[in-house]
Amino acid sequence: MPNATTVTEVGQFLKNPPEGFTVEAFGSEYRVHCSEENLVFIDNFRSGDCDIVFQNSLGRKLKMHNLWEYTRMRKSLLSKRIYVLVSLCDQNIPESSKKEPSEPKVLQKYVLSIDGGNPRIKWQMERGLDWTISSVAGESYRVEIDLSEILESLAAAGVIAENLMKCNPIWKDSSFSLKYYSDALFDFPHWFGFSKRSFKLRLIKNT
16 A cells, blocks of 8 residues: 655656656656546656656646635545655855845755545645635635645655755745635635635654
8 A cells, every 4th residue: 555645756756657657758858647546736847957747737826716626626635646846955055145035955856745535644634624715615715735744754754865864954845725716706805815824734653
């Protein structure tokens, strides 16, 4: 039985794709085909000299426009395996560049996989959605699903290469979001930014 959560370096993922994925190379582009049995939230990105395209991906920010779309997505989140691209970054910025805003250096990119149908993961997801979405039909909202604690737990468990952990790295892009747009005329919570919420998923032992 597959683990409830896994993290795989991008190069290894392309070389040995998991069940439900196939990879084709076209020059400097890799096209990753994924089956409908999986739920992929990965935007197109570049790794080294190659462009990586996840076909059938929903993208990191998913938009829904009616109750049917939300209900269908909720069912998928609670039953399918979820894939998200995350980055392990060096948070130590050189003194010479501290005067100017700069992005943390990416040390390695990984594909994080979560089994939404696993009882412990499903329970957290369902509770988080219920808490953050009180009424989906009459208001717009944005819900961010934060995966940082899962990544930190996996790193602490020795999944990440030891040489990368020496620089006390941080995780970037460790979430995905659901956006629901209502056609309500007076959607004041959305206008004033009160409809933005988030919840965290945690790694529970023995999953």
